[in-house]
Amino acid sequence: MNRxxxxxxxxxxxxxxxxAAETPPNFVIIxxxxxxxxxxxxxxxxxIATPHLDQMAAEGMRFTQFYVGAxxxxxxxxxxxxxxxxxxxxxxxxxxxxxxxxxxxxxxxSEVTLAEALRERGYVSGCFGKWHLGHLPPHLPTNNGFDTYxxxxxSNDMDRVGxxxxxxxxxxxxxxxxxxxxxLMRDLEIVERPADQTTITRRYAQEAxxxxxxxxxxxxxxxxxxxxxxxxxxxxxEFEGRSRRGLYGxxxxxxxxxxxxxxxxxxDEGLAENTLVFFTSDNGPWLIFGDHGGSAxxxxxxxxxxxxxxxxxxxxxxxxxxxxxxxxNRELATTMDLYTTCITLAGxxxxxxxxxxxxxxxxxxxxxxxxxRDTVYYYRGQTLMAVRHGPWKAHFRTQGAYGADxxxxxxHDPPLLFNLDVDPSExxxxxxxxxxxxxxxRTIVADHESKLEIPPSELEK
Ligand code: MG
Numbered sequence: 001m002n003r004x005x006x007x008x009x010x011x012x013x014x015x016x017x018x019x020a021a022e023t024p025p026n027f028v029i030i031x032x033x034x035x036x037x038x039x040x041x042x043x044x045x046x047x048i049a050t051p052h053l054d055q056m057a058a059e060g061m062r063f064t065q066f067y068v069g070a071x072x073x074x075x076x077x078x079x080x081x082x083x084x085x086x087x088x089x090x091x092x093x094x095x096x097x098x099x100x101x102x103x104x105x106x107x108x109x110s111e112v113t114l115a116e117a118l119r120e121r122g123y124v125s126g127c128f129g130k131w132h133l134g135h136l137p138p139h140l141p142t143n144n145g146f147d148t149y150x151x152x153x154x155s156n157d158m159d160r161v162g163x164x165x166x167x168x169x170x171x172x173x174x175x176x177x178x179x180x181x182x183x184l185m186r187d188l189e190i191v192e193r194p195a196d197q198t199t200i201t202r203r204y205a206q207e208a209x210x211x212x213x214x215x216x217x218x219x220x221x222x223x224x225x226x227x228x229x230x231x232x233x234x235x236x237x238e239f240e241g242r243s244r245r246g247l248y249g250x251x252x253x254x255x256x257x258x259x260x261x262x263x264x265x266x267x268d269e270g271l272a273e274n275t276l277v278f279f280t281s282d283n284g285p286w287l288i289f290g291d292h293g294g295s296a297x298x299x300x301x302x303x304x305x306x307x308x309x310x311x312x313x314x315x316x317x318x319x320x321x322x323x324x325x326x327x328x329n330r331e332l333a334t335t336m337d338l339y340t341t342c343i344t345l346a347g348x349x350x351x352x353x354x355x356x357x358x359x360x361x362x363x364x365x366x367x368x369x370x371x372x373r374d375t376v377y378y379y380r381g382q383t384l385m386a387v388r389h390g391p392w393k394a395h396f397r398t399q400g401a402y403g404a405d406x407x408x409x410x411x412h413d414p415p416l417l418f419n420l421d422v423d424p425s426e427x428x429x430x431x432x433x434x435x436x437x438x439x440x441x442r443t444i445v446a447d448h449e450s451k452l453e454i455p456p457s458e459l460e461k
Pocket of ligand 1 (some may be wrong): 072283
C-alpha cells in the first residue's frame with residue numbers, strides 16, 4: 001500500500017494537469033441588435049440601468065474601441081460567424097443591405113462558421129436568437145455547425161401584416177405582436193407564428209441556460225443573438241415601465257437582466273472559470289426611430305453608415321481568473337477577431353485556404369500583451385468607405401445612416417482625416433495637416449484591394 005500510494009498519487013496528479021491543459025474553455029457570445037455605444041450605464045448612459053453588464057465589466061474587461069464587420073445586421077453577423085469581411089463571403093451588397101423573407105440564399109456552404117470550426121475540437125454548439133444568415137434550410141444554424149437552434153431567423157420587423165394594422169412608422173411606435181408575423185423556429189421547423197416577442201428575450205436566455213446545464217460536461221459554444229433592441233420594441237410584463245428611459249430602456253434592462261441570469265447559471269454550474277463570455281452588438285443605433293432607437297453616445301451617426309456610431313460597439317469580456325478584472329481595454333479589436341480568438345483558445349485550426357480577417361486577441365484579452373490589430377476596414381455593402389490605422393481614420397467616401405441623407409454618397413480626394421484619439425466624434429477634418437498619414441493609409445488600401453476577390457452577392461439572389 002505504502003509503495004503503491006505515491007505512484008497512484010503521481011499518476012493522478014499528472015492525469016489532472018494533463019486534463020486541465022486539454023480542457024478548452026467554453027464560449028458564450030451574447031449579441032444585441034442595434035444597441036448603441038452609449039446605451040449601457042457602464043458606457044455612460046445617464047438613465048438606463050444595466051447593473052448586470054456593469055458587474056460583468058467590473059469582473060472582466062470593457063473595450064472602448066471594438067468594431068463590427070458592417071453597420072447592418074446580415075453582413076455584421078456574417079463577419080462574426082466566419083471571421084471574414086462580408087465583402088469576401090458574399091454576405092453584403094450595394095443593392096440590398098440585408099437578407100429579407102423573400103431572399104433565396106444565405107451564408108455559402110463553403111464558409112467555415114465558428115460553430116463548424118469548434119465542432120472539429122469536440123464542441124457542441126447552440127444558437128438561440130436572431131440568425132439572419134438565411135432562413136431557408138441549407139442556411140439555417142443546424143446546417144452550419146450548430147447542434148440546435150431556437151429563434152426568429154431574421155429581423156423582428158419583417159413579415160409586416162397588412163389589413164387593419166397601422167401603416168408605416170405607426171406600427172413601430174405603438175407595436176403589437178400581431179403586426180409582425182415573424183416565425184419562431186426550433187431547428188428547421190416553425191413552432192410559433194407570430195412569435196410572441198414580449199417574452200422572446202427571456203426565452204432565448206432560458207434556452208441558452210438550459211443548453212449550458214445540459215452540456216456542462218462538454219466543451220460548448222453558446223451563440224445568443226437577441227432580436228432586440230431592434231424595433232419594434234417589446235419586453236415582458238415584468239419590465240414594463242421599469243426604466244426612466246422609457247420603452248427602449250425597459251428593453252435594455254431586460255436584456256441586462258438575462259445577462260445576469262446566464263452568468264449566474266455559469267457560476268452555479270461551476271463553469272465560470274472555464275467559460276469566456278463576450279457581450280456586444282451587431283451595429284449601432286437606428287436613429288430614425290427617435291426614442292425607440294438607441295444612442296451612440298459621443299460617436300457620430302448610427303446604424304447603416306461608416307461613421308463611428310454605425311460600427312463601434314460596447315464590448316465586454318468576462319472569464320474569471322483569466323481576463324483581468326475591472327480593466328478598460330482601449331486597443332483595437334473586432335468581431336472577426338472573436339472568431340480567430342475562440343478557435344485558437346480551443347486549440348483548433350484557422351482555415352488556411354482563404355483569407356481570414358480575424359486576429360488572435362488572446363494576449364490583450366488575458367492582459368499579457370498588446371492587440372495585434374492596427375487597422376480597421378469600414379465597408380458599406382461591397383464598397384470600401386473608410387480605413388482606420390492606429391488613431392487615424394480616413395474617409396474616402398461618406399454617406400449618411402438611414403434617414404434623409406442616406407441616398408447621397410460623397411467621394412473625398414484627399415480623404416477626410418480624423419484623429420480618433422483626440423476627436424472620437426469625427427468633427428475636425430485634419431487632412432491638410434497630415435499628408436504623410438494619408439499616404440500610409442493609401443498604401444494599406446492598395447495592398448488590401450490587390451488581394452481582394454469579391455464573390456457574387458448572396459443578398460441579391
Ligand atoms: Mg442590427
